[in-house]
Amino acid sequence: xxxxxxxxxxxxxxxxxxxxxxxxxxxxxxxxxxxEELSLLEEKPDIRVLVFDGAGKAFSSGADLKTGAFAHTxxxxxxxxxxxxxxxxxxxxxxxxxxxxxxxxxxxYVIGGAALLAVACDIRVAADDVVVRxxxxxxxxxxxxxxxxLLIREVGMPLTRDWVMTCRDVHSEELLRCGFAQRVVAESxxxxxxxxxxxxxxxxxxxxxxxxxxxTAALGRCHPAxxxxxxxxxxxxxxxxxxxxxxVASSYIEKFSGQSG
Numbered sequence: 034x035x036x037x038x039x040x041x042x043x044x045x046x047x048x049x050x051x052x053x054x055x056x057x058x059x060x061x062x063x064x065x066x067x068x069e070e071l072s073l074l075e076e077k078p079d080i081r082v083l084v085f086d087g088a089g090k091a092f093s094s095g096a097d098l099k100t101g102a103f104a105h106t107x108x109x110x111x112x113x114x115x116x117x118x119x120x121x122x123x124x125x126x127x128x129x130x131x132x133x134x135x136x137x138x139x140x141x142y143v144i145g146g147a148a149l150l151a152v153a154c155d156i157r158v159a160a161d162d163v164v165v166r167x168x169x170x171x172x173x174x175x176x177x178x179x180x181x182x183l184l185i186r187e188v189g190m191p192l193t194r195d196w197v198m199t200c201r202d203v204h205s206e207e208l209l210r211c212g213f214a215q216r217v218v219a220e221s222x223x224x225x226x227x228x229x230x231x232x233x234x235x236x237x238x239x240x241x242x243x244x245x246x247x248x249t250a251a252l253g254r255c256h257p258a259x260x261x262x263x264x265x266x267x268x269x270x271x272x273x274x275x276x277x278x279x280x281v282a283s284s285y286i287e288k289f290s291g292q293s294g
Contacts, residue, residue, distance in 0.1 A: 053089025095145030119266030173281030179262030
């Protein structure tokens, strides 16, 4: 099982994270599936919108702390380990270069790497039960995957400091107020609101929509903060070697059994 279901509905592609028994935790198999599908989608300009969502009770609990979010690199050389440590960051960059408008449909937990997947999308529609948390520091590692630059770009430096340093829960009211979510509705109305958004996007002529998506994506890549993520793979690989990380991560897994990072 790839952990990803893909459906095409006319001009709309839908990528559904499909590991509901693990709250759609993100592992390397899921990453490879998303990356392969994004490569195919990049060559389909007739598809105008991509919607990301999650099956079951949550969008995603983030990186799978039990099986790992990266390819196994035991015995690999330094360059190979560094390359794999940057794999999710490259996927988020790939997402940002698509010709399609990208929409994140959010409900339940949106934790760690899942929040970064969402924040890399153009428009985020959230149910009022959403809880976003960035727990990496509590796990004993810095936030990587270009997460800090992405958050600064979307919600600003003050909130990025707050969310990342405190690892606190962030609820729908604050997400709407700061712009992390552009639309928040009751959970029962989430699909209806996504449908309204799709109707609005598809009512725009394809050419201007594609040009505006390309323009805003390029401006997003040029945001000053986005230049700061080049060493994230090194930071992450270094953190994994620390005994402190292994101890703290084990405690976190025990405390938050059923969630991830």
